[in-house]
Amino acid sequence: MKRALFILSLITLTIGACAPAPNIGAITPPYIDPGVDPESWAVIPAGEFPHGQHDHMTTVDYDYEMMVTDVTNEQYARFLNEAITDGTVHVGEVDVEAGEQAWMVEGAYGSYPGDPFDGYKHEEEIKAGDKLYVPTQAEGLRLTEAAGVFSSIPEYANHPMTMVTWFGANSYCNYYGWRLPSEIEWEKAARGTEFASGYGYPFPWGEHIERNNANYYSSSDLFEKMYGKLGNTTPVGFFNGKTYDGYETLDSASPYGLYDMAGNVWQWTGDDYPDQHYRYMRGGSFFTYEVDLRVWKNNSAGPQYFSPAVGFRCAR
Secondary structure: OHHHHHHHHHHOOOOOOOOOOOOOOOOOOOOOOOOOOOOOEEEEOOEEEEEOOOOEEEEEOOOEEEEOOOOEHHHHHHHHHHHHHOOOOEEEEEEEEEOOEEEEEEEEEEEEOOOOOOOOOOOOOOOOEEEEEEEOOOOOOOEEEEOOEEEEOHHHOOOEOOOOOHHHHHHHHHHOOOEOOOHHHHHHHHHOOOEEOOEEOOEOOEOOOOOOOOOOOOOOOHHHHHHOOOOOOOOOOOOEOOEEOOEEOOEOOOOOOOOOOOOOOEEEOOOOOOOOOOEEEEOOOOOOOHHHHOOOOEEEEOOOOOOOOEEOOOEO
């Protein structure tokens, strides 16, 4: 069991990480309320937008909504408690599979119907069965559990939920009748339809990035003063133009009013690409340099992957 957790913790450092996860027990950060409501949604209207690095005009022919912020630790704890009560989620040991490797992890888990499998060369089969949502014994989790009830660590209540697999993110959205956004939906929500200097926005707020636009590696935000250059997550909506303890942020919402669409944590998207079944993430994180915060950049991992630098938001 311990060996399995150690192996999985090594895997979690492969995406953009250059050092171990912040030790949340070493320092207790201050609770900061940016005043952005994690329960709020923004409408993304139908229409064309410049997609990708080369601004290929792409049409989304329907209106949709996306969460203004990433799902928080407090929100995810509430989901676990509700879903455990009605039997949708269970807590205990669950098998985790990645290719030909399998191991047991203690965590919250639930059922998944599996993905279509075509036997394509190097295609990883995602079978039906119980899937890990959150490892409950892994370093970096900002949730605690007592007598079967989950709570967020108070100082991290409004930070993005991390250490969550794609299965765990997908289950959260589906539980409330929502879904994970597609990559196309995510990018349109992040960059909008505007052009500057003849190109679509490379960042949600415009053409250039400053250190106080977003939470990324060596961006010198308040939490880097406590944790070093590697930093830590910041509360959702932190970069909204307010000043916190002398640290002045720039208002860095996307054209539709979404926060943290660049930096803080990578965000799972819903696409299941045929013949590979990796899941894609967008947005960059506090582990990555500013180059990875450009709106067209993506990353990928198997749906069983979790990391202190990966979270999600929902669409509907």
